[in-house]
Amino acid sequence: MAGVTDDEAEGVTRRTVGDAETRRASRRWWDRDADDYQDEHGAFLGDVDFVWCPERLREADARLLGDPAGQRVLELGCGAASAARWLATQQARPVALDLSAGMLRHAARAAETTGVRVPLVQADALALPFADGAFDIVCTAFGAVPFVADSAAVMREVYRVLRPGGLWAFSVTHPMRWIFLDDPGEGGLKAVHSYFDRRPYVEQDADGVPTYVEQHRTLGDRIRELVGAGFRLRDLVEPEWPEGHEQLWGQWSPLRGRIFPGTAIFISDKPLVEGE
Template identity: 80%
Template sequence: MEPSPDAGVTRRAVSPAESRRASRGWWDGDADAYQAEHGSFLGDVDFVWCPEGLREADAHLLGDVAGKRVLEIGCGAASCSRWLKSQGAEVYASDLSAGMLRHAAAGATRSGVTVPLVQTDATALPFADGVFDVVCTAFGAVPFVADSASVMQEVYRVLKPAGRWAFSITHPMRWVFLDDPGEGGLVAVHSYFDRRAYVEEDGHHVPTYVEQHRTLGDRIRELVGAGFVLDDLIEPEWPEGHDLTWGQWSPLRGRIFPGTAIFVATKPA
């Protein structure tokens, strides 16, 4: 949620079409800079859930994926998908942005670990019903979709019975504060209950970046409304010795309140 120098910034409702166009354009345009800044932290074949550095290799939120069919939505450069394949899973990596998928292809070339790449909207997945054992995303898709309840419904549709759905997002309470990794980011300035999207606009008031806010209760209701059973909600603590500053994430803020929420849910058998 960092504004570009020329952007007008507001909080307002946006349509699904506006949100989709903004996300595709933003991530296509920002893909190179994002990968240059964060690629070394994320790795080529690694599954990092969040800026706090929690790794799936340690957290085991997806369970044993060997022999499982897995879909990653909002995959970005697909380092998580390549790690999952290295663990014996059959993996498909999807993203709305062609620019990010270009980096996914480059990561496959560098690492020698390849997975099928699919350009798609997370609200209209091009897969049959009940074909995946696991669906996951680390900060992908969910925060950028106007109708995120429809993402939950689509994930539910493509999962097999007893399938697992896990996703990480910016912790909803972070929306109360400014995106400042320093002391300015410790002061509450916004209402937690203001669900209007954060929007950056061009000079014609066309959204160029959109990020959606939902409360913790909203997210749980989206999951339950789609049919899921919530298994766990993880709020990673800031680890000792971790001195990374990533946008609004910093040791100062991370030691006081959570920056990430990870939801783990199951489709009933």
């Protein structure tokens, strides 16, 4: 769950990056960063838990997916797959998918330590290796969607692998956060970017090769992607910062969280009848 830093920082820019470059950057970044990411955030996310966002909204409390018991569930961009393991304890039938072998290594390690095992698949969200209608639920907490150049194509792939009536739920950085710097303090309260600048945030090496790419879409863009793929939007959840939660996560902080949202969770479904 990254965000937007000062565009004047060394090696940081906003520019268009194609699918191939984005895919290579994401795979390398998460493979390289997997250990540090888990060291920093693993305790917060838990080994067997489904945490939607830095605001600490847990699926055990929110039940945004309904009752997962008996449901075939795909966790997209699963990271260490803590959410998939939690779903398994709720009698769901989850599969965890990620582009990064480094993150899946942590998923396999956690399966050994917890004894909760789920199938792990390394694949691209733009080309899901599953049959049409294979799942009842597809979900992700900050996985895949912000890290591909063509997120509308991800929506179409998710639609394909869902059965009619199936649920698609995903969380991303709230689009309005892109107006601000990636600063959890007072520096992050001043609007400095255009909300309508859809160029991705890019970190690149000395040769200009992208090493990290994160995409921005407006709320309207996300809704059009969903509707264009055939989904019906059921809810848009903007978690409020909870009392007593003082933990920082990158740009997320009590200071900012009590003023404006940091996360958007889209809940949609595939109609029972095509075109309904």
